[in-house]
Amino acid sequence: MHMADALLSPAVGITMLAGTVAVGGYASKKLKENIDDRMIPLMGVLGAFIFAAQMINFTIPATGASGHLGGGMILAILLGPHAAFLVMASVLTVQALFFADGGLLALGCNIWNLAFYPGYLLYPLLYKPLAGGGDRPGRVLVASVISVVVALQLGAFSVVLQTYLSGKSELPLGAFLLFMQPIHLAIGLVEGFITAGIIGFIRSVRPDILACAATSRPLSGDFSLRKILITFAVLAVFTGAALSWFASTHPDGLEWAIARVTGRAELPEPVGGIGVVLKDIQEKTAFLPGYGFQSAPSEAIEAEAPPAWPAVEAGTSAAGVIGAAIVLGVVGLIGFCIRLVRKRVQGATP
Amino acid sequence: MTFDERYFNIGRLDRLSYGDSFIHRLDPRTKVIATILFLFTVVSFPKYEVVALAPFFLFPILLMTLGGISLRFIALKVLMVSPFAILIGIFNPLFDTQTVTIGFGTSISAGWISFAAILVKFTLTVSTALLLVATTSFPGVCQALRRLGCPAIFVTQLLFLYRYLFVLAEEAMRIVRARDLRCFGRQGRGVKIFARLVGTLLVRSLDRAERIYRAMLSRGFAGDIPRLGGFRLRSADLAFAAAMALFLVTFRFFPLTEEFGRFAQELWR
Numbered sequence: 073m074h075m076a077d078a079l080l081s082p083a084v085g086i087t088m089l090a091g092t093v094a095v096g097g098y099a100s101k102k103l104k105e106n107i108d109d110r111m112i113p114l115m116g117v118l119g120a121f122i123f124a125a126q127m128i129n130f131t132i133p134a135t136g137a138s139g140h141l142g143g144g145m146i147l148a149i150l151l152g153p154h155a156a157f158l159v160m161a162s163v164l165t166v167q168a169l170f171f172a173d174g175g176l177l178a179l180g181c182n183i184w185n186l187a188f189y190p191g192y193l194l195y196p197l198l199y200k201p202l203a204g205g206g207d208r209p210g211r212v213l214v215a216s217v218i219s220v221v222v223a224l225q226l227g228a229f230s231v232v233l234q235t236y237l238s239g240k241s242e243l244p245l246g247a248f249l250l251f252m253q254p255i256h257l258a259i260g261l262v263e264g265f266i267t268a269g270i271i272g273f274i275r276s277v278r279p280d281i282l283a284c285a286a287t288s289r290p291l292s293g294d295f296s297l298r299k300i301l302i303t304f305a306v307l308a309v310f311t312g313a314a315l316s317w318f319a320s321t322h323p324d325g326l327e328w329a330i331a332r333v334t335g336r337a338e339l340p341e342p343v344g345g346i347g348v349v350l351k352d353i354q355e356k357t358a359f360l361p362g363y364g365f366q367s368a369p370s371e372a373i374e375a376e377a378p379p380a381w382p383a384v385e386a387g388t389s390a391a392g393v394i395g396a397a398i399v400l401g402v403v404g405l406i407g408f409c410i411r412l413v414r415k416r417v418q419g420a421t422p
Numbered sequence: 423m424t425f426d427e428r429y430f431n432i433g434r435l436d437r438l439s440y441g442d443s444f445i446h447r448l449d450p451r452t453k454v455i456a457t458i459l460f461l462f463t464v465v466s467f468p469k470y471e472v473v474a475l476a477p478f479f480l481f482p483i484l485l486m487t488l489g490g491i492s493l494r495f496i497a498l499k500v501l502m503v504s505p506f507a508i509l510i511g512i513f514n515p516l517f518d519t520q521t522v523t524i525g526f527g528t529s530i531s532a533g534w535i536s537f538a539a540i541l542v543k544f545t546l547t548v549s550t551a552l553l554l555v556a557t558t559s560f561p562g563v564c565q566a567l568r569r570l571g572c573p574a575i576f577v578t579q580l581l582f583l584y585r586y587l588f589v590l591a592e593e594a595m596r597i598v599r600a601r602d603l604r605c606f607g608r609q610g611r612g613v614k615i616f617a618r619l620v621g622t623l624l625v626r627s628l629d630r631a632e633r634i635y636r637a638m639l640s641r642g643f644a645g646d647i648p649r650l651g652g653f654r655l656r657s658a659d660l661a662f663a664a665a666m667a668l669f670l671v672t673f674r675f676f677p678l679t680e681e682f683g684r685f686a687q688e689l690w691r
Contacts, residue, residue: 076507077551078544082466100573109643110635112575116582117631121624123587124594127429128623130616141620162579166587169555169563170432172503172548177461240469240540241510242517242533262613269617270624278625390526395683396476403479410487 074167075182075231077175081238088234089180095188096161099154111155118147119159123166130266142259144190145199145220145267150281153191160187181234185227193226194219209272216271217264224260228252429591431499435552438491439559444658445489450558450566452659456666457554463670464546469536473680477673478546481666485553496556500548504541511540560584569653589630594623 077085103111122143143163147156161183167173174182202215232248235241241248274281439446445453460481467475486493518533555563561581568577597619601610635643672678 074506076510076544077461077465077547078507078540079510080465082462085462085465096576097573100575103575107575109639110632112578112643113582113634113638114628114631115579117586117590117627117634119579119583120586120590121627123583124590124627125620125623127591128594128598128616128619130611130613146624158576158579159583162576162583165580166560166583169551169560170435172499172552175461175547176458176551176554177465177547235510240536242514242536243510244517247513266613266617266620269614270621273618273621274624277621278628281625281628390524390683390687393473393524393526393683394686395679395681396473398682398686399476399679400479403477403483406480407483407487410484414487414490 074174075178075185075234077177079235079238079240080175080178080181081240082177084234084238085177085180087180088184089177092161092180092183092188095157095192096183099157102154103158111151115151115155115159118150119162119166122147122159122163141266142186142220142224142263144186144223145195145216145263146270148191148195149199149216149267149271153195156191156195157187160191181230185230185234189226189230190220190223194223198222209268209275212271213265213268216267217261220264220267221257221260224256224263225253228256429595432587432591434495435556436560438495438556439562441490441557443489443557445485445557447658448557448662449653449655449659450562451569451653452655452663453554453558454563454566454570456663457550459666459670460550461547463674464543466674467539467543469539470532472535472539472542473683474673474677475539475542475546476679477669480669482546482549482553485550485557489553489557491553491556496549496552499552500545503548504544507540507544511537511544514540565653586630586634590623590627593626597623 122141125141125143128141144156144160147159150156151159164174164182164186165179168176168179168182199215199219202218203212229249229252232245232252235243236245236248243251271282460478464475464478482496485491486496514537515531515533518536519531521529522532522535523529524535558566561584564577564580564584567580568574601615601619604610
């Protein structure tokens with residue numbers, strides 16, 4: 073499910089964009105280092121392939137609802153994590169621009185949720201060990217189902233966290249999780265089977281493609297950065313979880329909870345510049361949204377007290393409503409006039 | 423949405439960008455930066471703020487009217503993707519039930535206000551993003567990103583994806599049509615068949631990538647897609663950027679909407 077701009081606070085949006093840009097830069101750098109020019113058209117065409125495949129609907133077994141492919145894991149299997157990340161990121165960018173699926177600010181969140189987890193986390197950590205050499209269909213099936221399910225669970229969990237931390241939605245964390253996780257469990261199962269099905273089909277008709285993918289995949293060296301990234305991701309998830317725990321039990325002690333959680337540097341130990349930067353980013357995620365969710369309602373209640381009218385926030389008074397109507401009217405009028413003038417001009421000059 | 427509809431949908435947005443207008447002629451970089459600043463400004467409003475968002479409709483309206491893009495088309499696209507925001511937002515009135523007065527002696531629960539804010543923000547952000555592509559063209563946006571420091575490989579990837587999107591979508595359309603001709607009702611729409619269809623599509627795509635690669639090599643491809651002719655910032659761009667900055671700062675930090683309303687009330691009396 074795509075995160076939307078309207079549900080996002082700038083702090084969360086910027087943080088996720090920063091994280092995504094960092095990973096994207098890393099992926100580009102790794103690719104540039106050992107690029108085979110052949111990869112470039114391959115990546116482009118595979119991106120278009122994911123798009124085209126997403127346009128084909130299928131019926132989800134036992135429900136009759138129709139679904140479509142996500143594609144993150146297929147890409148990781150075919151291209152390896154770095155290229156898969158960039159391809160998936162490009163697919164999501166085009167979706168954001170053309171279908172308005174998710175927004176431009178939410179792009180960071182969406183790329184993180186849908187491209188980072190399958191490519192960088194689950195492909196190396198779950199899929200590869202489970203699938204082994206990839207020559208036994210049973211193992212491939214188990215590996216792809218498990219890794220896709222976990223990837224989608226993480227993705228859904230992140231959507232929930234990002235929405236929650238942004239504080240624009242009133243949905244309680246627990247209810248939201250109960251809503252999102254099971255749906256994505258079902259989606260993940262179907263997608264896992266499809267992923268295995270596609271890989272199996274390719275194996276039977278064109279085994280050379282997979283063999284080529286398996287050998288031309290550089291994922292060695294530079295292990296430190298990967299470790300840091302993974303630590304960061306895990307930490308982010310855990311701090312998020314811990315935060316939400318504190319937030320729910322101590323409605324007023326949120327700032328305290330954040331200080332407790334982030335004050336202690338949880339990163340393993342001095343990991344150099346990147347670690348500090350990442351931690352910084354992470355602290356920003358934790359701090360800024362703090363004002364959003366708990367304080368606002370209580371202020372509103374206080375402002376609501378007896379006199380009710382003067383102290384209420386902007387936007388809740390009659391003047392506000394009238395003003396909005398006027399402004400919208402003026403904006404509409406401007407648009408209408410421009411359109412009229414354009415028509416005149418176009419009519420005058422054939 | 424059926425396959426064909428989705429396909430023609432992308433094509434339509436693409437064709438809009440061939441237009442020629444003041445907005446179309448602006449430097450893509452100016453438009454990309456302006457759009458991003460606009461989005462951040464809109465999103466940065468607190469969650470109970472609805473009224474102050476009203477002036478921000480001016481930007482999409484200007485893009486739309488000056489760029490000659492149909493309101494109906496954009497509105498339809500916005501509606502089409504709205505379910506997620508509505509689904510999440512609709513819980514606000516349920517969980518945030520304290521009442522607030524909204525003038526005229528009426529009061530509603532605060533949740534409705536924050537829900538309205540989500541919807542307004544949604545409309546603003548989605549329509550602006552669509553209008554950016556409709557007035558700049560996707561390759562234009564990509565080149566702007568490249569000039570603004572996006573890694574070359576990612577921009578090349580975007581351009582490639584875009585170029586082959588239409589080709590592969592047609593390939594997929596042929597496959598789907600073949601399936602539809604051979605199947606009745608729900609038959610042939612299951613997951614198993616789907617995996618095979620997509621597998622076939624994948625094999626064809628990979629073969630195509632190979633052919634493209636050879637064709638490109640023979641034309642001197644060296645890993646990057648160069649752009650012929652650079653961008654030039656003209657005075658119109660600077661004026662546009664300045665006006666945009668002024669507009670955003672003014673309406674973000676001064677609650678002018680309410681002032682207008684108060685002024686109107688005074689006049690009434």
